[in-house]
Amino acid sequence: MRKVKDQAAVVYSVNRSTKMPFWNEIVCGDSADLLKLIPANSIDLVITSPPYFQQREYDGGGVGNEEKPHEYISALMEIFCECVRVIKPTGSIVLNIGDKYEDSSLLLMPYRFALAVTEQCGVKLVNNITWVKSNPTPRQFKRRLVSSTEPFFHFVKSQEYKYFLDEFLKPIEEPKTNNNDIGTGENIGKKYFLLIEQSKLTPKQKGMARNALEEVIGEVRNGEIQGFRMKIRGIHSEPFGGQEGGRKIQLDKNGFTIIRIYGNPLKKDVIITPVESLKNCPHPAIYPIKIVEEFIKLLTQKGDIILDPFVGSGSTAVAAFQSERIYIGFDISEEYCLYAQKRLSSVRHQLSLWEKNNANT
Ligand SMILES: C[S@@+](CC[C@H](N)C(=O)[O-])C[C@H]1O[C@@H](n2cnc3c(N)ncnc32)[C@H](O)[C@@H]1O
Numbered sequence: 001m002r003k004v005k006d007q008a009a010v011v012y013s014v015n016r017s018t019k020m021p022f023w024n025e026i027v028c029g030d031s032a033d034l035l036k037l038i039p040a041n042s043i044d045l046v047i048t049s050p051p052y053f054q055q056r057e058y059d060g061g062g063v064g065n066e067e068k069p070h071e072y073i074s075a076l077m078e079i080f081c082e083c084v085r086v087i088k089p090t091g092s093i094v095l096n097i098g099d100k101y102e103d104s105s106l107l108l109m110p111y112r113f114a115l116a117v118t119e120q121c122g123v124k125l126v127n128n129i130t131w132v133k134s135n136p137t138p139r140q141f142k143r144r145l146v147s148s149t150e151p152f153f154h155f156v157k158s159q160e161y162k163y164f165l166d167e168f169l170k171p172i173e174e175p176k177t178n179n180n181d182i183g184t185g186e187n188i189g190k191k192y193f194l195l196i197e198q199s200k201l202t203p204k205q206k207g208m209a210r211n212a213l214e215e216v217i218g219e220v221r222n223g224e225i226q227g228f229r230m231k232i233r234g235i236h237s238e239p240f241g242g243q244e245g246g247r248k249i250q251l252d253k254n255g256f257t258i259i260r261i262y263g264n265p266l267k268k269d270v271i272i273t274p275v276e277s278l279k280n281c282p283h284p285a286i287y288p289i290k291i292v293e294e295f296i297k298l299l300t301q302k303g304d305i306i307l308d309p310f311v312g313s314g315s316t317a318v319a320a321f322q323s324e325r326i327y328i329g330f331d332i333s334e335e336y337c338l339y340a341q342k343r344l345s346s347v348r349h350q351l352s353l354w355e356k357n358n359a360n361t
Helices: 031-037 069-086 108-122 190-199 203-221 249-254 290-301 315-322 334-360
Strands: 023-026 043-048 088-098 124-133 147-155 227-232 255-262 269-273 303-309 326-331
Touching: 031 069, 031 326, 043 069, 043 190, 043 290, 069 088, 069 108, 088 249, 088 290, 108 227, 124 303, 147 290, 190 203, 190 227, 203 227, 203 249, 249 255, 249 334, 269 290, 290 315, 315 326, 315 334, 326 334
Parallel strands: 023 326, 043 088, 043 303, 124 269, 303 326
Antiparallel strands: 088 147, 124 147, 227 255
C-alpha cells in the first residue's frame, strides 16, 4: 500500500511514466490531493460511495462530518469535480449516497448533491438507479417506514459515454421465452397450421399464412428471434386500433398477422440485492460487489481503468480485478487501505488456486 500524506511526497512523474499513476494500487491519502495527480481524461469509470452526511465517524476522518448540509456538499463537490476532470469524454461517474434525517425530516442529501453537481460541475445525470435492499436493517419505527432504498447516480461529462446495455443485469434477467404457446422442437407452430385450416380465410390467404408461418418458425429455429404469436381472423381476438399498415389492418387485409418476439429484456433502473457484510471487516459501511459489477459491465470494457476515491474496504477494486479491469483505490484511512489490500491479495490467491486446479483437470 502506498501512503501519501501530501502531493509533494509522491515521487511519481506522470510525464515520465507511460503508465497511469497508481495502476492496480490502493493508496492511502486524501482524495482531494491524490486526484490532482491523475491526468485529465484518463479514467474510464469512477464508481464510489462517499461517507454519508453525519452518519458515522470513520477511522481517518475525511469528508462527512461537516456541520451543515451545504458544507458537506461543498467538500464532496471539490472531490467530485476532480473526478469529472479525470474521466475520459467516454467515461462515467457512478456515485451512491444515502440520506439522513434531521429533526424528524429527511434532508434529501443525495438529491441536493445531484442537483449541485449537475449545475456546477459540468455533468449530466443519465439515470438515478435505485438500489432496493432486500434485507434492510430491521429497525421498527412507530411513525415512519423502514428506508430500504438508496440511489446510485450515473453522471457523464459528454454524450460519447461508453454503454453496453446488453451486459447489464444479464444473468438474472435472461429473456423469458414462453415457447410453450408455440410448442418446441418439431412441434413449433404446429397448432397454428391447424388453426389456419380451421379458419374461414380464403385459400389464397391460407397459403400466404402458411408461408409466413414457415418463415417465422425458421427464424425461431435459427435463434434469430425468441418466439412469436400469430393472430388469425375469426379465431383470435382483434388488436385495438393501430395505424395504417398496423396489425388490425393486416388482419383485415390478409386474414392473419404475426408478432415477432425479440426477447430483449427491459433494462430497468432498479437493482435488488442484499446489504453485504464481510467477516472480520473493520469497515462499517461496505456496498455490494454485485452492484459495482453491474455498472462495470454496463460502462466499461476489459482493460479499462476504474477509480474509487473512497475505496474503504476495497469492494470496487475487488469487482474491477475480478472483471479484468484496472483499479485505483484511494482512502484516507490507513486501516481500511490495509484491509482492502489484504482482501485483494486473498481474491488474487483464490483465483490462482482456481486457475491451477482448472489447468490440472
Ligand atoms: C462509505 S465508505 C466507502 C465504502 C466502500 N464503498 C466499501 O464498499 O468498502 C467511505 C470511505 O471514504 C473514506 N474517506 C472519507 N474522506 C475521504 C477523503 N477525503 N479521501 C479519501 N477517503 C476518504 C472513509 O475512510 C471511508 O472508508
